[in-house]
Amino acid sequence: MPRIDLRIDPHYLENAARDGLKGGAGYPPFDVCWFPDEPDGVFLRITLAVAGFAEDELDVVAENSVLFVSGLQEERAEGEFLYRGIAGRQFRRQFTLADGMDVVGASLERGLLEIDIARRPKEVRKINISVSD
Numbered sequence: 001m002p003r004i005d006l007r008i009d010p011h012y013l014e015n016a017a018r019d020g021l022k023g024g025a026g027y028p029p030f031d032v033c034w035f036p037d038e039p040d041g042v043f044l045r046i047t048l049a050v051a052g053f054a055e056d057e058l059d060v061v062a063e064n065s066v067l068f069v070s071g072l073q074e075e076r077a078e079g080e081f082l083y084r085g086i087a088g089r090q091f092r093r094q095f096t097l098a099d100g101m102d103v104v105g106a107s108l109e110r111g112l113l114e115i116d117i118a119r120r121p122k123e124v125r126k127i128n129i130s131v132s133d
Helices: 010-018
Strands: 003-005 030-034 042-049 058-063 066-072 090-096 101-109 112-119
Touching: 042 066, 058 101, 058 112, 066 112
Parallel strands: 003 090
Antiparallel strands: 030 042, 042 112, 058 066, 066 090, 101 112
């Protein structure tokens, strides 16, 4: 399963996409949209084309700086097929997230699964130094 690394500079990701490296071959196709002017809100949005999948057939899990998106379609018995061009598929995609990236939401509308990722500033702690005599 190919892993897409989102820890890199978004400009590099854009150039790689232009060079034909956008996710490599695979299903489902996806887009990564960058929102550079959102200081506190959504930083990246990953959109996957998952037509035919119901909400309960999709899983979005963020664990240890990796975002896993998977889908498993139930076999639908709706009569006898004379021709079957729409295959039920399963998939699993991985996206590596940088430190400070947090998945804040996901929605499914018109066959598109949108996953919003926000930047969370690292916590800065001041540590007092004690002097012993």
